[in-house]
Each structure stands twice: as C-alpha cells, then as structure tokens.
Amino acid sequence: MDLDMRKLRYFVAVAEQQHFGRAADQLYIAQPVLSRQIRSLEQDLGFALFERTTRSVHLTAAGEQLLSEAVVVLASVDAALRRVREASRGVERLVVAFSPGMGVSKPIRAFNAQYPNVEVDLLQLKWWEQDAPLRDGRADVGYLRRPFDDTGLRVIPIGRDRMVACLPDSHRLARRRTLRMADLDGENILDQPARRTSSIEEKFELIAVGHSIGLMPRGIAAAYSRPEFAYVPVTDAEPVETCLAVAKSRRERRIRDFLRLATASLQARPLAAVD
Amino acid sequence: MDLDMRKLRYFVAVAEQQHFGRAADQLYIAQPVLSRQIRSLEQDLGFALFERTTRSVHLTAAGEQLLSEAVVVLASVDAALRRVREASRGVERLVVAFSPGMGVSKPIRAFNAQYPNVEVDLLQLKWWEQDAPLRDGRADVGYLRRPFDDTGLRVIPIGRDRMVACLPDSHRLARRRTLRMADLDGENILDQPARRTSSIEEKFELIAVGHSIGLMPRGIAAAYSRPEFAYVPVTDAEPVETCLAVAKSRRERRIRDFLRLATASLQARPLAAVD
C-alpha cells in the first residue's frame, strides 16, 4: 500500500545500472537481496518494472514512468526533510502564496530586512485553488484575488484590480484606449475561468485565433500576457478585490509581523494591483 | 535513513487528531503501536515532533513543518503512483517542457488531435535549469531559449526572440518605440540572470524602483510583464535563438511524432517567439 522509499532507491539503482549485480555493489547490499526487493516492489505494484534475461535488464513502460517519477519523489522528500531539520534547529519559515500577477516582492523584501532569520518561500497559486493552501498549511499568508472561499480566513482588502479585455492585436477593438461592456456585445466573451476543466493556455489559444475575447483582472492579464495580444481596460466592468488572507487559526508571531509590515507597505506605496 | 511513508501517514493522523487514541482508531491500529511508531519516527529524525502530556498533544516547530511537508509529499507520491499505474495499462505520456513565455499550446493541440491516446503534460522550466529536465527524464521534449547546455541534446532551432528593454513607465526612455544599445549607455543594465542567487522577482523589483533597466528576450518580458513596466525593442541587441530540444538518447515513437508535428506547425504559422 505505502510506497517504500528504500525499494524506490533500489529500483532507481537497477534502472540506472541496467544490471542487478552492479546496482547491488553500488547500494552495498548482496545481489540476491536486490533481486528479491525488486520482485517485492513489482508485486506491491502489481506489474513488472523490468524485462530481464540473464544477459540483459530493460525497463518496461511502467518502469520508465516510475523512474522519472522516482527521481523527483526522492529529491522532494530530501528537500522536505532538509526543511524539517532546519525547523528543528529553530529556523523559522514563512510561506507567502500569491495569485498570478500580484506584486509580492516589496512586502517580502521589507519583511526580510526586518526579520532576517525567517526564511521566506513563495508559492504561486493556481486560480482554481486560491484558498486551499492557506487551509491545509502549505502557505501561511496569501495574496488573493476575489472571488475565493473566505470561510475561516481573515481577509484584509488591499485594493482592486480593474478588468481588461484581452484580444488579438488584429482585432477591430485592439487599438481602443478603453472599452465599455456595451462594446463587447455580440463578442464571445471568455470570462475568468470558474473550473479547471481545461487549461488556461487553451483559453488564451482561443483568444489568439480570434474566436473569443478574454475578460480578466489586469494582473492576470499581465501575468499571462503575450506579445501578440492587446489589453484594453473595460471601464464599467466591476473591478475585482485583491486581498491579503490568513487562516483564522494561525496566530503565530511571524504571521502577525508579516501582516503588519505588508499593510504598512501598502500605505507607503500602492501595489501594482492597487487602484 | 529513508523516510517511511507509513510512519508519515501515522504522524499526519496524530497531528490532525491531536490525540493518539483517536488517531489509532482512525488508522485501524492499536494505540500502543502508534505511540511506538511515532517515537521511532522521532528517533529516526533525531528530534521531537510532539510535546505530549497525558492530557494534551501538541506539535513542536519541527512537527508543524513536517505536517505541511507530509501533506504534499503524500499527495505527490499518490499522483506519481497513479501515473505509473496508467503507464502499466499502456497509457502513453509525453512531457513537454517550456521556458517561460514560449508558445506551446498550438503544437500540443495538434499533437492531441492526432494522438488522443497520449497524455500530454506541461512542465514550466526555470531559467536556471532549462536542460536538466530533458536529461534526467522529467521531460521528453523542451522549448528552450539560448543559452543552454546542449551537449547530448538534439536541438532544432525554431526562431529568434528579439531583446527588449524593460523599464518603469516613468523612465525617460519608456515612450520610445525602439532603442539601440547606445541609448542604454550609463544605465544600470540587468541582463538575463546567470545564477539563481536571487529571485527573478527581485530583479523586477530593482527595475520597478528605477535602479536598473532589464534587458531580456521578448518572451521572458511577456511572461513576467507587469502593468507598470514599459517594454521597448532594442534593435541592435543580438536576438536569442529559440529551440526545440530532445535528449539524443530518446528515440521513442511518440517523441518523433511530436517533433514532426511541432516542426510542421512552425511552417504553417509562426510561433509568437518566431521572427
């Protein structure tokens, strides 16, 4: 049921050496042990990972896939353990999540300067799960854009992001300085996606071929912008609110400190996303 | 040495329940087993994860960190295993890596249409490791931007990306239609970063406060663009070459098929990055 990291390491060794004996040497274990462990792994999974004869060892399709997965799994487990060990030595850590296109470098630099002992990580949010990382502890604070589910979150509005139309350079409206919603009547409007059904890249592709016009917050447009698109503000579309958010249950010192600095830096100079 | 996924699951249960007995029930094991497994995990790691009395169980700092790491590790192992199982059932998979700002949706849609049985994944490359994923098997083909290390790779040039200057809206040169390198004399030029020492966001921040001018390929500028920046082509800066790349050792059918379609679609309509 659980994937065994030891077996996974053994598997990687055999896959890379294409040879049980050499892999066993490399792992400092006896060759029969390795044979048995790989068989056991194959039984756990329910399918073969190698096609073996006494003269050759080759990966199956599943084996190829497992090899590429194993490399990243082992590396990320290592990295995770490193961070946990750091935490055990008292290193503090703050994960700041942000929706694409929101400016976070300024408050983070301010925080870094004042709390040099706190490691700050960045986590780019997906538009279809803005709030989940704040709930499950992957992130401590987040810069989000409405709409999102704010139950259980402390939300501090920090500004509004104006809506822009995103259209191909060649479009008849592309040279306008501003637009109104009425100008878009009859166009196929692709608004901010509500499901993760298809990739955001696909939506932009639909815009590129001229089938649709995108209507989205300026920050999103900026984050995904392409040279062949024009972006025109839509003056009477309701701007979306941008917010700082934290899970209500999180009341750690470093989180309060970050919020204080972040809201202060708002006063000092507005973020890009702020009106 | 190896992190035990079973123990990790147990740990998550205790952390979430804040109670050994309830966690044991949830896991369908006896409470003493759980006590011993958690102790064993703590011994493996070398530090405590919980502060416990008979009345309360609380996470230590290291425990907090491990909890947030565990959630993502367990989820990504699950996802990895799912992909491996799919592979064992004959599902083919193609991972297309791309440097930020390179248009890949078109060839991928063409490939999807013709080979609907091949799952296509996207992997956004970091500018400091464009080629590594092609070597270690994380990606099958890549859309890269020079410079990168091409030893052992098959490289197909697909176009050139013009250099643009990236500067604050308020800069004296921001309204120019084009620039020449000579115009930038005396400016603090931040060229395409060569090390991962500091985040790319920091560099853009330096530009925002007016300390520097960025000089970068148009595609990168587009991918990271912000509303308050102006982008002006620099006509006499050497454009960077954009390429399709594959590890020479990879000669699978689906990879050849993708390359064929991708180069064909170049003829049909140039990519955004192509001159």
Next chain:
DNA sequence: TAAAAATACTCCATAGGTATTTTAT
C-alpha cells in the same frame, strides 16, 4: 481519580546475509 500515553511481552513478516541453482547467450 480517570483519561491517556508509555511500557512489557508476545508473534510474525520481512530485510539482509551466504550458498547454490537455473537460464539464456
């Protein structure tokens, strides 16, 4: 004093070792 974690002890599955056999080139 009572709820809850820890300890003591069993049993058995499995990782690891050595010696040997099987098999495909």
Next chain:
DNA sequence: ATAAAATACCTATGGAGTATTTTTA
C-alpha cells in the same frame, strides 16, 4: 561455458497485537 539473475535457507530487526503501568490535569 559462463555471466548473471533467481532460489533456498538462515538470522535479526521491527511492526502489530494484548495486557499493564505510569503520569498529570
């Protein structure tokens, strides 16, 4: 004929169980 993987068999570690003790709010 031989290199290399698989099998047989042994030991010891560690996971899981039940019964019991320890601890502190």
